[in-house]
Amino acid sequence: MKVITANFVTCAVKECKTSPASFPLHFNDAELEQQELDFQPEFIRNILPRIDWEALRTISNELGFPSLPESKPEEEALNNEQTLKDLHRLLLETHVTEGKLTCGNCGHSYMIKEGIANFLLPSHLV
Amino acid sequence: MSRPEDILPPDLFYNDNESRKYTKSSRIRNIQASMTSRALELLDLKSPSFILDLGCGSGLSGEMLSEVEHEDGGPHTWIGMDISPSMLDVALQREVEGDLFLADIGQGVPFRPGTFDAAISISAIQWLCNAESSDVSPEGRLRRFFEGLYASLRRGGRAVCQFYPKNDVQRSMISGAAIKAGFGAGILEDDPGTKSSKLYLVLTVGGGGLPGDITGVVNGMDDVSVLDARRKATEINNARGPPRKGDKAWILNKKEQMAKKGKVVKASSRYTGRKRRIAF
Numbered sequence: 376m377k378v379i380t381a382n383f384v385t386c387a388v389k390e391c392k393t394s395p396a397s398f399p400l401h402f403n404d405a406e407l408e409q410q411e412l413d414f415q416p417e418f419i420r421n422i423l424p425r426i427d428w429e430a431l432r433t434i435s436n437e438l439g440f441p442s443l444p445e446s447k448p449e450e451e452a453l454n455n456e457q458t459l460k461d462l463h464r465l466l467l468e469t470h471v472t473e474g475k476l477t478c479g480n481c482g483h484s485y486m487i488k489e490g491i492a493n494f495l496l497p498s499h500l501v
Numbered sequence: 502m503s504r505p506e507d508i509l510p511p512d513l514f515y516n517d518n519e520s521r522k523y524t525k526s527s528r529i530r531n532i533q534a535s536m537t538s539r540a541l542e543l544l545d546l547k548s549p550s551f552i553l554d555l556g557c558g559s560g561l562s563g564e565m566l567s568e569v570e571h572e573d574g575g576p577h578t579w580i581g582m583d584i585s586p587s588m589l590d591v592a593l594q595r596e597v598e599g600d601l602f603l604a605d606i607g608q609g610v611p612f613r614p615g616t617f618d619a620a621i622s623i624s625a626i627q628w629l630c631n632a633e634s635s636d637v638s639p640e641g642r643l644r645r646f647f648e649g650l651y652a653s654l655r656r657g658g659r660a661v662c663q664f665y666p667k668n669d670v671q672r673s674m675i676s677g678a679a680i681k682a683g684f685g686a687g688i689l690e691d692d693p694g695t696k697s698s699k700l701y702l703v704l705t706v707g708g709g710g711l712p713g714d715i716t717g718v719v720n721g722m723d724d725v726s727v728l729d730a731r732r733k734a735t736e737i738n739n740a741r742g743p744p745r746k747g748d749k750a751w752i753l754n755k756k757e758q759m760a761k762k763g764k765v766v767k768a769s770s771r772y773t774g775r776k777r778r779i780a781f
Contacts, residue, residue, distance in 0.1 A: 421549060421618075
């Protein structure tokens with residue numbers, strides 16, 4: 376699972392939809408892997424306004440990365456190729472291959488195996 | 502030909518063997534490729550986008566999203582969801598670029614509001630018309646799916662779902678559920694009336710970036726004719742009009758209302774609401 380995905384996925388349990396604690400999901404026992412991918416500045420510029428920066432800071436902390444700047448890179452910073460490359464590396468090239476995602480509201484854990492997160496819910500939680 | 506939907510639930514039907522056969526068959530690959538390119542044409546994406554692939558299977562359609570050339574607005578980044586572990590296993594072996602989720606789209610779409618630029622689904626959503634246990638219903642699954650999808654698309658986003666309905670009931674059940682969730686919906690049919698006819702449910706959120714209504718999606722495409730069922734329906738309604746005060750329909754309606762309130766109402770007969778002859 377890419378870090379960018381972790382910035383968008385929420386808890387699938389119905390009761391958690393209304394709770395702010397259900398996002399972001401928290402990583403436990405994560406194993407990381409780096410996979411090369413072509414650099415696409417346009418995509419990063421397109422997706423950046425939709426990224427929840429606070430959540431990204433939390434996630435990158437949990438994964439043990441050096442802390443990110445306080446605020447989201449804005450206008451001029453988006454022309455800086457190095458900033459975009461760093462974001463590309465973090466968002467698209469970093470994968471969580473094994474571990475758990477836990478909801479802060481209901482405490483449900485979603486297993487990640489070989490990079491695939493299991494979001495199937497037992498019927499009583501749907 | 503028998504439908505896989507009638508045999509087993511999707512997670513059991515697409516077992517290791519079936520998933521491998523499905524992905525290797527050059528016939529299926531060709532059909533999937535042509536449907537994916539048609540769907541991409543309908544989505545009309547101009548820049549590298551974030552796409553959700555519903556029922557991604559072994560990543561046949563997703564692969565094409567990653568391969569869109571730079572001149573055509575690609576390559577796109579995608580997330581795939583599928584309920585069959587075996588299919589996802591094949592996708593892993595093929596090293597597709599998208600992120601994969603083992604999830605049931607009938608349980609909803611677990612993403613933040615406004616996450617995706619577009620969504621694509623190839624031959625998947627007809628599976629939602631089957632309920633595998635007594636505590637879920639096809640209507641409920643379709644509702645959760647479309648509501649989740651609607652929320653997870655950004656305003657102006659589009660979704661294209663190619664599907665194989667079993668009959669007209671399923672077809673209208675699926676499109677009706679999409680409209681109820683708030684989508685602007687239209688159905689594009691390729692090669693209608695033939696054995697290889699393909700249905701695409703085209704959905705827009707907040708107008709889908711179109712100046713007019715949903716029929717604007719096919720503007721500028723060759724060999725597409727627009728059949729507007731809505732216009733016909735409103736015309737029929739207008740022709741009849743609402744019942745006027747004093748006519749038979751109005752009287753019957755009033756009598757029914759009164760009967761419901763528990764009042765004693767004279768029985769209706771063929772003389773009800775008729776004009777009396779002018780008496781001398």
